[in-house]
Amino acid sequence: MPPGEIKITDDLDLLLAVMPPPVRAALESRAGMDELLEVVLDLGRPPEARFPGRVQDLASEPVSRHDLAHVVARVGRFAKDNRAGIERTLHRISALRNRVGEVIGLTCRVGRAVYGTVAFVRDVIEAGRSTLLLGRPGVGKTTLLREAARVLADDMGKRVVVVDTSNEIAGDGDIPHPAIGRARRMQVPSPDEQHAVMIEAVENHMPEVIVIDEIGTQAEALAARTIAERGVQLIATAHGNTLENLIQNPTLSDLVGGVQAVILSDEEARRRGTQKTVLERRSPPTFGVVIEIQEKDRLAVHHDVGEVVDRLLRGARAEPELRRRGEAGEVEIQRPTTLPEPPRPQPAPGPGLRNGARVPEGRAVRLFPYAVSRSKLERAIRDLRVPVQITNRLEDADLVLTLKAHERRGVQRLRDAAERGTPVHIVKSNTVNQLENFLRTLFGIGGRHNVEEDALREAEQAIDQVLEEGRPSELQPRRNYLRRLQHELAEHHGLQSESKGDGPYRRVVLYPPRH
DSSP, X not given: OOTTOOEEEOOHHHHHTTSOHHHHHHHHTOSOGGGOOEEEEEBTSOOEEEETTEEEEOOSSOBOHHHHHHHHTTSOOOOTTSEEEOBTSOOEEEEEEOTTSOEEEEEEEOOOEEETGGGGTHHHHHTTOOEEEEOOTTSSHHHHHHHHHHIIIIISOOOEEEEESSSTTTOBSSSOOGGGTTOEEEEOSSGGGHHHHHHHHHXXXXXXXXXXXXXXXXXXHHHHHHHHHTTOEEEEEESOSSHHHHHTOTTTGGXXXXXXXXXXXXXXXXXXXXXXXXXXXXXXXXXXXXXXXXXXXXXXXXXXXXHHHHHHHTTOOOOOEXXXXXXXXXXXXXXXXXXXXXXXXXXXXXXXXXXXXXXXXXXXXXXXXXXXXXXXXXXXXXXXXXXXXXXXXXXXXXXXXXXXXXXXXXXXXXHHHHHHTOOEEEESSSOHHHHHHHHHHHHTOOOSOOHHHHHHXXXXXXXXXXXXHOOOEEOOOOOHHHHXXXXXXXXXXXXXXXXXXXXXXOEEEEEOOOO
């Protein structure tokens, strides 16, 4: 197929074959069937054909129970989500039921395989970064997802697994539709099991790419992060029209790094010109690229999601790259203008390191962690915004950081550091608090303990634990205004919370979100 050419296959004859004879005859006699969106059969009402911007009655006689039974007998089995299909097609049949479970209506949606749409963003998909597609229903997210699976599997020879919750991507039946090419398809028994199948795909089938339609729950967002951390490329869609919508969604904001409330010191708040409580990105984003599909032939690409989220949280504008496709298939790309970067806070210069070492002038401190949690250390560095570079080579390090237990054992690596004259610093335990206290001392930052910071940090760690383990977590007793801050942070992340206990023992308890 020539570059830029769009090819559409719809298997419309197979959909017409399951329709009641009067409805089929009416459809076959109409022009413009290549634009048909769906056929609606509601008990006691005339059957309808829906096209973009218009609806046509197909018969004067109302739909009978016999008509509904005729269709139900000729399509696949309805799953828990009340969806069925026609084997090896992309058509979707959705049922309306009464209170006793009888089918009283059917929405027969036309499924079309559109080849060539991925050329619009092929360079983005082939770059190997995890990509999230956003956009309103019907704008073409699933179509683009299907094409991406085919191109990555067939043209690039990658091991691609499609996690197909409602058989939306690869069609009904046990044999997937040819539109996904050589990609493999895992069907999902019911929508609430999607997150488990996502993890199963990684653990059992060694994919290089996983394709998922509609990430919509906290469990699925956590599964996506787990997959991305294992080095697997994700191509997925999610609820929401824009990146800003996603940031404000407490259930799904983790897909783009999550949001946390940070309490600034009085001096820092004055320097920034902000309130003491500000929002900042909590972690690296699961998806490095976000594509907002605005129309079928117009979309916006955010190439560096972490940077975009940071800018938006600081109140700055973040202009995406705009892409438009012309009638002949040519792609016009409008790159964003370079926006001035809001000033970032710089750490105060410290008096120097203990044990004779000094803070290097003009570059970051190179730190070698031994038995210290790298992810927690990175978080402490990011939260305090100190110039520290973690190194994996002892010979390149300005200093070594280890735990008290390992220092007592006299580990060989630590003895090597001492022989090189590299200072060894010790923390009692692998907690963010301990690591931040070390960095504060190292750079001479704010020696005064901030109880608000401590309360919020404790709540953030407990929120992560509740979301990951699905169990309640009880915080330390706090004063009333500190508990209020913890309740607000829990609400932002979609958790339930309550205060328990009396007097000085009153404390916050966090509960998992209700699904």
